[in-house]
Amino acid sequence: MKVNNPMNLLRDMAEETLTETTRALGGARQQLQQAVAQHQQLQRYEQEYQQSLRQGMMGSGMSVADLVNHQSFIVALKQVVKKQEGHVNASEKAVEQVKQSWVQNKQRLNAFETLIARRASAQALEQSRREQKLMDEFAQRVGQKRERL
Template sequence: MAISSPLEMLRERAEEKLNDTTQQLGEVRQRYEQARAQLEQLRHYQQDYQQQLVARAAESGIPVTHLLNYQGFIHSLRKVTQHYNHHVVACEQAVEQVLGDWKKDHRRLNAFNTLKSRADDAAKLKESRQEQKMMDEFASQLFSRRSSV
Protein backbone atom coordinates (compact mmCIF):
# COMPACT_ATOMS: atom_id res chain seq x y z
CA MET A 1 0.00 0.00 0.00
CA ALA A 2 1.44 3.33 -1.05
CA ILE A 3 1.78 6.05 1.53
CA SER A 4 -0.75 8.77 0.80
CA SER A 5 0.15 12.41 0.84
CA PRO A 6 -1.16 14.43 3.78
CA LEU A 7 -3.46 16.25 1.39
CA GLU A 8 -4.93 12.98 0.15
CA MET A 9 -5.44 11.79 3.72
CA LEU A 10 -7.27 15.01 4.58
CA ARG A 11 -9.39 14.70 1.43
CA GLU A 12 -10.31 11.11 2.32
CA ARG A 13 -11.26 12.11 5.85
CA ALA A 14 -13.37 14.97 4.52
CA GLU A 15 -15.08 12.51 2.17
CA GLU A 16 -15.77 10.09 5.05
CA LYS A 17 -17.17 12.96 7.13
CA LEU A 18 -19.41 14.03 4.25
CA ASN A 19 -20.65 10.44 3.85
CA ASP A 20 -21.45 10.26 7.57
CA THR A 21 -23.24 13.61 7.46
CA THR A 22 -25.17 12.53 4.35
CA GLN A 23 -26.37 9.41 6.18
CA GLN A 24 -27.30 11.48 9.23
CA LEU A 25 -29.19 13.94 7.02
CA GLY A 26 -31.18 11.08 5.51
CA GLU A 27 -32.07 9.79 8.96
CA VAL A 28 -33.23 13.15 10.35
CA ARG A 29 -35.20 13.88 7.17
CA GLN A 30 -36.91 10.51 7.52
CA ARG A 31 -37.78 11.22 11.17
CA TYR A 32 -39.12 14.65 10.16
CA GLU A 33 -41.29 13.19 7.39
CA GLN A 34 -42.64 10.52 9.75
CA ALA A 35 -43.42 13.10 12.42
CA ARG A 36 -45.12 15.34 9.88
CA ALA A 37 -47.23 12.45 8.59
CA GLN A 38 -48.23 11.51 12.13
CA LEU A 39 -49.18 15.11 12.87
CA GLU A 40 -51.38 15.17 9.78
CA GLN A 41 -53.04 11.94 10.94
CA LEU A 42 -53.71 13.48 14.35
CA ARG A 43 -55.19 16.60 12.75
CA HIS A 44 -57.33 14.48 10.44
CA TYR A 45 -58.52 12.34 13.36
CA GLN A 46 -59.36 15.46 15.37
CA GLN A 47 -61.29 16.94 12.44
CA ASP A 48 -63.20 13.68 11.88
CA TYR A 49 -64.12 13.48 15.54
CA GLN A 50 -65.40 17.08 15.50
CA GLN A 51 -67.46 16.36 12.38
CA GLN A 52 -68.93 13.25 14.04
CA LEU A 53 -69.95 15.36 17.02
CA VAL A 54 -71.63 17.96 14.82
CA ALA A 55 -73.38 15.28 12.74
CA ARG A 56 -74.69 13.40 15.80
CA ALA A 57 -75.83 16.61 17.44
CA ALA A 58 -77.65 17.71 14.27
CA GLU A 59 -79.27 14.30 13.64
CA SER A 60 -80.90 13.40 16.87
CA GLY A 61 -79.35 15.50 19.54
CA ILE A 62 -76.85 14.27 22.01
CA PRO A 63 -77.03 13.83 25.76
CA VAL A 64 -75.08 16.35 27.79
CA THR A 65 -72.78 13.69 29.24
CA HIS A 66 -71.88 12.47 25.74
CA LEU A 67 -71.39 16.07 24.62
CA LEU A 68 -69.02 16.71 27.52
CA ASN A 69 -67.15 13.48 26.75
CA TYR A 70 -66.80 14.47 23.09
CA GLN A 71 -65.64 17.95 23.99
CA GLY A 72 -63.14 16.60 26.53
CA PHE A 73 -61.76 14.14 24.03
CA ILE A 74 -61.52 16.81 21.32
CA HIS A 75 -59.75 19.09 23.78
CA SER A 76 -57.29 16.30 24.62
CA LEU A 77 -56.70 15.70 20.91
CA ARG A 78 -56.04 19.41 20.42
CA LYS A 79 -53.45 19.37 23.22
CA VAL A 80 -51.74 16.28 21.79
CA THR A 81 -51.74 17.87 18.33
CA GLN A 82 -50.16 21.06 19.68
CA HIS A 83 -47.54 19.04 21.57
CA TYR A 84 -46.78 16.95 18.52
CA ASN A 85 -46.54 20.11 16.42
CA HIS A 86 -43.65 21.19 18.67
CA HIS A 87 -42.03 17.81 18.01
CA VAL A 88 -42.36 18.36 14.24
CA VAL A 89 -40.79 21.81 14.55
CA ALA A 90 -37.89 20.32 16.54
CA CYS A 91 -37.42 17.66 13.82
CA GLU A 92 -37.45 20.37 11.16
CA GLN A 93 -34.81 22.34 13.07
CA ALA A 94 -32.68 19.18 13.31
CA VAL A 95 -32.92 18.78 9.54
CA GLU A 96 -31.83 22.38 9.03
CA GLN A 97 -28.91 21.91 11.43
CA VAL A 98 -27.66 18.73 9.75
CA LEU A 99 -28.23 20.26 6.31
CA GLY A 100 -25.98 23.16 7.34
CA ASP A 101 -23.36 20.66 8.51
CA TRP A 102 -23.70 18.76 5.23
CA LYS A 103 -23.18 21.95 3.20
CA LYS A 104 -20.10 22.81 5.28
CA ASP A 105 -18.68 19.30 4.83
CA HIS A 106 -19.42 19.41 1.10
CA ARG A 107 -17.60 22.74 0.72
CA ARG A 108 -14.65 21.33 2.68
CA LEU A 109 -14.43 18.26 0.44
CA ASN A 110 -14.66 20.46 -2.65
CA ALA A 111 -11.82 22.60 -1.30
CA PHE A 112 -9.63 19.52 -0.76
CA ASN A 113 -10.52 18.23 -4.22
CA THR A 114 -9.53 21.58 -5.70
CA LEU A 115 -6.24 21.60 -3.80
CA LYS A 116 -5.52 18.03 -4.87
CA SER A 117 -6.32 18.88 -8.48
CA ARG A 118 -3.99 21.86 -8.35
CA ALA A 119 -1.24 19.77 -6.75
CA ASP A 120 -1.71 17.08 -9.44
CA ASP A 121 -1.57 19.72 -12.17
CA ALA A 122 1.60 21.21 -10.67
CA ALA A 123 3.21 17.75 -10.47
CA LYS A 124 2.29 17.04 -14.10
CA LEU A 125 3.70 20.39 -15.18
CA LYS A 126 6.94 19.71 -13.27
CA GLU A 127 7.20 16.25 -14.83
CA SER A 128 6.51 17.67 -18.27
CA ARG A 129 9.21 20.31 -17.80
CA GLN A 130 11.69 17.66 -16.65
CA GLU A 131 10.90 15.52 -19.68
CA GLN A 132 11.29 18.55 -21.96
CA LYS A 133 14.62 19.38 -20.33
CA MET A 134 15.83 15.81 -20.82
CA MET A 135 14.72 15.87 -24.46
CA ASP A 136 16.49 19.20 -25.00
CA GLU A 137 19.69 17.80 -23.42
CA PHE A 138 19.44 14.66 -25.53
CA ALA A 139 18.91 16.71 -28.69
CA SER A 140 21.81 18.98 -27.75
CA GLN A 141 24.11 16.00 -27.18
CA LEU A 142 23.02 14.41 -30.43
CA PHE A 143 23.63 17.67 -32.28
CA SER A 144 27.06 17.99 -30.66
CA ARG A 145 28.02 14.45 -31.72
CA ARG A 146 26.90 15.02 -35.28
CA SER A 147 28.73 18.34 -35.46
CA SER A 148 31.98 16.87 -34.18
CA VAL A 149 31.99 14.00 -36.69
Template sequence: MAERAEREAARLFGQGQAQLTQAEAKLGELHQYFGDYQQQWMTQGSQGVSGQWLVNYQRFLSQLESAIGQQQRSVDWHRANLDKLRQQWQQRRARLDGLRKLVERYLQEARVAADKREQKLLDEFAQRLAGRPKQD
Protein backbone atom coordinates in the same frame (compact mmCIF):
# COMPACT_ATOMS: atom_id res chain seq x y z
CA MET B 1 -11.71 11.41 5.55
CA ALA B 2 -13.49 14.42 4.06
CA GLU B 3 -15.44 12.13 1.72
CA ARG B 4 -16.46 9.94 4.64
CA ALA B 5 -17.57 12.99 6.64
CA GLU B 6 -19.57 14.30 3.67
CA ARG B 7 -21.25 10.92 3.10
CA GLU B 8 -22.13 10.68 6.81
CA ALA B 9 -23.57 14.20 6.78
CA ALA B 10 -25.61 13.35 3.67
CA ARG B 11 -26.89 10.17 5.36
CA LEU B 12 -27.92 12.10 8.46
CA PHE B 13 -29.60 14.75 6.31
CA GLY B 14 -31.59 12.04 4.50
CA GLN B 15 -32.53 10.48 7.83
CA GLY B 16 -33.66 13.89 9.08
CA GLN B 17 -35.83 14.35 6.00
CA ALA B 18 -37.47 10.97 6.61
CA GLN B 19 -38.12 11.82 10.27
CA LEU B 20 -39.67 15.16 9.33
CA THR B 21 -41.90 13.45 6.76
CA GLN B 22 -43.07 10.97 9.41
CA ALA B 23 -43.75 13.71 11.94
CA GLU B 24 -45.71 15.73 9.38
CA ALA B 25 -47.72 12.65 8.39
CA LYS B 26 -48.58 11.95 12.02
CA LEU B 27 -49.65 15.58 12.47
CA GLY B 28 -51.83 15.28 9.38
CA GLU B 29 -53.42 12.14 10.78
CA LEU B 30 -54.16 13.89 14.07
CA HIS B 31 -55.75 16.83 12.23
CA GLN B 32 -57.82 14.39 10.18
CA TYR B 33 -58.88 12.54 13.29
CA PHE B 34 -59.80 15.85 14.94
CA GLY B 35 -61.93 16.77 11.92
CA ASP B 36 -63.60 13.37 11.91
CA TYR B 37 -64.34 13.65 15.60
CA GLN B 38 -65.86 17.12 15.11
CA GLN B 39 -68.00 15.70 12.32
CA GLN B 40 -69.15 13.00 14.70
CA TRP B 41 -70.13 15.75 17.15
CA MET B 42 -72.21 17.43 14.47
CA THR B 43 -73.96 14.20 13.61
CA GLN B 44 -74.47 13.09 17.19
CA GLY B 45 -75.32 16.60 18.42
CA SER B 46 -78.16 16.96 15.92
CA GLN B 47 -79.76 13.85 17.43
CA GLY B 48 -79.30 15.00 21.03
CA VAL B 49 -76.61 14.00 23.50
CA SER B 50 -76.40 13.32 27.20
CA GLY B 51 -74.43 15.45 29.60
CA GLN B 52 -71.97 12.61 30.18
CA TRP B 53 -71.40 12.23 26.44
CA LEU B 54 -70.72 15.95 26.16
CA VAL B 55 -68.25 15.87 29.09
CA ASN B 56 -66.45 12.88 27.57
CA TYR B 57 -66.44 14.58 24.17
CA GLN B 58 -64.91 17.78 25.56
CA ARG B 59 -62.31 15.83 27.56
CA PHE B 60 -61.32 13.79 24.53
CA LEU B 61 -61.23 16.88 22.31
CA SER B 62 -58.97 18.59 24.83
CA GLN B 63 -56.62 15.59 24.85
CA LEU B 64 -56.62 15.52 21.07
CA GLU B 65 -55.79 19.23 20.87
CA SER B 66 -52.94 18.63 23.32
CA ALA B 67 -51.63 15.77 21.17
CA ILE B 68 -51.83 18.00 18.08
CA GLY B 69 -49.89 20.72 19.91
CA GLN B 70 -47.21 18.25 20.98
CA GLN B 71 -46.95 16.85 17.48
CA GLN B 72 -46.70 20.36 16.02
CA ARG B 73 -43.79 21.05 18.37
CA SER B 74 -42.22 17.80 17.19
CA VAL B 75 -42.62 18.87 13.55
CA ASP B 76 -41.09 22.27 14.36
CA TRP B 77 -38.14 20.58 16.09
CA HIS B 78 -37.61 18.23 13.15
CA ARG B 79 -37.67 21.17 10.72
CA ALA B 80 -35.07 23.05 12.77
CA ASN B 81 -32.97 19.91 13.05
CA LEU B 82 -33.21 19.35 9.30
CA ASP B 83 -31.98 22.90 8.68
CA LYS B 84 -29.01 22.21 10.96
CA LEU B 85 -28.28 18.91 9.21
CA ARG B 86 -28.55 20.61 5.81
CA GLN B 87 -26.05 23.26 6.86
CA GLN B 88 -23.63 20.62 8.15
CA TRP B 89 -23.91 18.65 4.93
CA GLN B 90 -23.42 21.77 2.79
CA GLN B 91 -20.35 22.76 4.83
CA ARG B 92 -18.83 19.30 4.49
CA ARG B 93 -19.69 19.23 0.80
CA ALA B 94 -18.03 22.62 0.28
CA ARG B 95 -14.94 21.46 2.20
CA LEU B 96 -14.77 18.30 0.10
CA ASP B 97 -15.11 20.30 -3.12
CA GLY B 98 -12.37 22.66 -1.95
CA LEU B 99 -10.05 19.78 -1.10
CA ARG B 100 -10.72 18.15 -4.47
CA LYS B 101 -9.83 21.40 -6.26
CA LEU B 102 -6.69 21.72 -4.17
CA VAL B 103 -5.62 18.16 -4.96
CA GLU B 104 -6.33 18.72 -8.65
CA ARG B 105 -4.23 21.90 -8.62
CA TYR B 106 -1.34 20.08 -6.94
CA LEU B 107 -1.60 17.22 -9.43
CA GLN B 108 -1.58 19.69 -12.32
CA GLU B 109 1.45 21.46 -10.86
CA ALA B 110 3.20 18.08 -10.44
CA ARG B 111 2.40 17.17 -14.07
CA VAL B 112 3.79 20.48 -15.31
CA ALA B 113 6.95 20.05 -13.21
CA ALA B 114 7.39 16.47 -14.44
CA ASP B 115 6.91 17.58 -18.05
CA LYS B 116 9.55 20.30 -17.57
CA ARG B 117 12.01 17.80 -16.04
CA GLU B 118 11.40 15.38 -18.87
CA GLN B 119 11.86 18.10 -21.47
CA LYS B 120 15.09 19.23 -19.78
CA LEU B 121 16.44 15.66 -19.81
CA LEU B 122 15.50 15.28 -23.47
CA ASP B 123 17.20 18.59 -24.31
CA GLU B 124 20.36 17.55 -22.45
CA PHE B 125 20.35 14.19 -24.19
CA ALA B 126 19.91 15.87 -27.58
CA GLN B 127 22.81 18.23 -26.83
CA ARG B 128 25.06 15.33 -25.91
CA LEU B 129 24.16 13.53 -29.09
CA ALA B 130 24.76 16.68 -31.12
CA GLY B 131 28.17 17.19 -29.48
CA ARG B 132 29.49 13.71 -30.30
CA PRO B 133 31.70 13.30 -33.27
CA LYS B 134 30.12 11.40 -36.09
CA GLN B 135 31.35 7.89 -36.70
CA ASP B 136 31.30 6.63 -40.27
Protein backbone atom coordinates in the same frame (compact mmCIF):
# COMPACT_ATOMS: atom_id res chain seq x y z
CA MET C 1 6.55 1.02 0.51
CA LYS C 2 4.49 3.96 -0.71
CA VAL C 3 4.35 7.05 1.49
CA ASN C 4 0.76 8.24 1.68
CA ASN C 5 0.21 11.92 0.99
CA PRO C 6 -1.18 13.67 4.10
CA MET C 7 -3.60 15.58 1.87
CA ASN C 8 -5.08 12.27 0.70
CA LEU C 9 -5.50 11.22 4.32
CA LEU C 10 -7.31 14.47 5.09
CA ARG C 11 -9.52 14.04 2.02
CA ASP C 12 -10.38 10.47 3.08
CA MET C 13 -11.29 11.68 6.56
CA ALA C 14 -13.45 14.46 5.07
CA GLU C 15 -15.12 11.93 2.80
CA GLU C 16 -15.88 9.66 5.77
CA THR C 17 -17.31 12.61 7.71
CA LEU C 18 -19.48 13.53 4.72
CA THR C 19 -20.76 9.96 4.50
CA GLU C 20 -21.70 10.00 8.19
CA THR C 21 -23.40 13.37 7.78
CA THR C 22 -25.30 12.07 4.75
CA ARG C 23 -26.61 9.17 6.84
CA ALA C 24 -27.58 11.57 9.63
CA LEU C 25 -29.38 13.80 7.14
CA GLY C 26 -31.31 10.82 5.81
CA GLY C 27 -32.30 9.83 9.33
CA ALA C 28 -33.37 13.37 10.22
CA ARG C 29 -35.45 13.62 7.06
CA GLN C 30 -37.08 10.29 7.79
CA GLN C 31 -37.97 11.43 11.32
CA LEU C 32 -39.42 14.63 9.87
CA GLN C 33 -41.56 12.66 7.42
CA GLN C 34 -42.84 10.47 10.22
CA ALA C 35 -43.62 13.48 12.42
CA VAL C 36 -45.47 15.22 9.57
CA ALA C 37 -47.44 12.05 8.77
CA GLN C 38 -48.40 11.62 12.41
CA HIS C 39 -49.39 15.30 12.66
CA GLN C 40 -51.60 14.99 9.59
CA GLN C 41 -53.16 11.83 10.95
CA LEU C 42 -53.96 13.53 14.26
CA GLN C 43 -55.49 16.51 12.43
CA ARG C 44 -57.69 14.18 10.37
CA TYR C 45 -58.75 12.36 13.51
CA GLU C 46 -59.63 15.67 15.19
CA GLN C 47 -61.67 16.75 12.15
CA GLU C 48 -63.47 13.41 12.06
CA TYR C 49 -64.28 13.63 15.76
CA GLN C 50 -65.60 17.19 15.39
CA GLN C 51 -67.70 16.04 12.43
CA SER C 52 -69.03 13.21 14.57
CA LEU C 53 -69.93 15.69 17.31
CA ARG C 54 -71.78 17.96 14.85
CA GLN C 55 -73.70 15.03 13.37
CA GLY C 56 -74.59 13.75 16.83
CA MET C 57 -75.90 17.14 17.86
CA MET C 58 -77.90 17.64 14.65
CA GLY C 59 -79.19 14.12 14.42
CA SER C 60 -81.01 12.46 17.25
CA GLY C 61 -79.32 14.68 19.81
CA MET C 62 -76.83 13.92 22.53
CA SER C 63 -76.98 13.74 26.25
CA VAL C 64 -75.19 16.45 28.17
CA ALA C 65 -72.67 13.90 29.43
CA ASP C 66 -71.86 12.76 25.87
CA LEU C 67 -71.53 16.37 24.74
CA VAL C 68 -69.14 17.19 27.60
CA ASN C 69 -67.13 14.03 26.91
CA HIS C 70 -66.86 14.83 23.20
CA GLN C 71 -65.85 18.42 23.87
CA SER C 72 -63.24 17.50 26.48
CA PHE C 73 -61.82 14.83 24.18
CA ILE C 74 -61.59 17.37 21.34
CA VAL C 75 -59.78 19.82 23.65
CA ALA C 76 -57.34 17.08 24.67
CA LEU C 77 -56.89 16.10 21.02
CA LYS C 78 -56.14 19.73 20.08
CA GLN C 79 -53.40 19.76 22.71
CA VAL C 80 -51.90 16.59 21.26
CA VAL C 81 -52.05 18.09 17.76
CA LYS C 82 -50.31 21.24 19.01
CA LYS C 83 -47.64 19.17 20.76
CA GLN C 84 -47.08 17.16 17.59
CA GLU C 85 -46.81 20.42 15.65
CA GLY C 86 -43.98 21.40 18.00
CA HIS C 87 -42.34 18.05 17.29
CA VAL C 88 -42.62 18.71 13.54
CA ASN C 89 -41.02 22.14 13.99
CA ALA C 90 -38.19 20.65 16.04
CA SER C 91 -37.67 17.97 13.37
CA GLU C 92 -37.54 20.64 10.66
CA LYS C 93 -34.88 22.54 12.61
CA ALA C 94 -32.89 19.34 13.10
CA VAL C 95 -33.01 18.64 9.36
CA GLU C 96 -31.86 22.18 8.62
CA GLN C 97 -28.95 21.91 11.08
CA VAL C 98 -27.78 18.59 9.66
CA LYS C 99 -28.20 19.97 6.15
CA GLN C 100 -25.95 22.93 6.98
CA SER C 101 -23.39 20.55 8.44
CA TRP C 102 -23.59 18.43 5.28
CA VAL C 103 -22.99 21.50 3.08
CA GLN C 104 -19.95 22.48 5.16
CA ASN C 105 -18.56 18.94 5.03
CA LYS C 106 -19.14 18.78 1.26
CA GLN C 107 -17.33 22.10 0.78
CA ARG C 108 -14.44 20.86 2.89
CA LEU C 109 -14.17 17.66 0.84
CA ASN C 110 -14.30 19.68 -2.38
CA ALA C 111 -11.52 21.93 -1.08
CA PHE C 112 -9.26 18.96 -0.36
CA GLU C 113 -10.01 17.45 -3.76
CA THR C 114 -9.23 20.77 -5.44
CA LEU C 115 -5.93 21.06 -3.58
CA ILE C 116 -5.00 17.49 -4.50
CA ALA C 117 -5.87 18.11 -8.16
CA ARG C 118 -3.83 21.33 -8.21
CA ARG C 119 -0.87 19.56 -6.66
CA ALA C 120 -1.10 16.72 -9.18
CA SER C 121 -1.33 19.25 -12.01
CA ALA C 122 1.69 21.15 -10.72
CA GLN C 123 3.67 17.92 -10.38
CA ALA C 124 2.69 16.87 -13.91
CA LEU C 125 3.78 20.26 -15.26
CA GLU C 126 7.08 20.02 -13.39
CA GLN C 127 7.64 16.49 -14.74
CA SER C 128 6.82 17.67 -18.25
CA ARG C 129 9.34 20.51 -17.95
CA ARG C 130 12.05 18.13 -16.71
CA GLU C 131 11.37 15.79 -19.60
CA GLN C 132 11.44 18.68 -22.06
CA LYS C 133 14.74 19.86 -20.57
CA LEU C 134 16.22 16.37 -20.93
CA MET C 135 14.98 16.18 -24.53
CA ASP C 136 16.49 19.59 -25.29
CA GLU C 137 19.82 18.55 -23.74
CA PHE C 138 19.75 15.31 -25.71
CA ALA C 139 19.00 17.14 -28.95
CA GLN C 140 21.79 19.61 -28.23
CA ARG C 141 24.30 16.79 -27.62
CA VAL C 142 23.24 15.02 -30.80
CA GLY C 143 23.64 18.31 -32.69
CA GLN C 144 27.12 18.85 -31.22
CA LYS C 145 28.18 15.30 -32.15
CA ARG C 146 27.07 15.86 -35.72
CA GLU C 147 29.05 19.07 -35.93
CA ARG C 148 32.21 17.23 -34.85
CA LEU C 149 31.80 14.67 -37.53
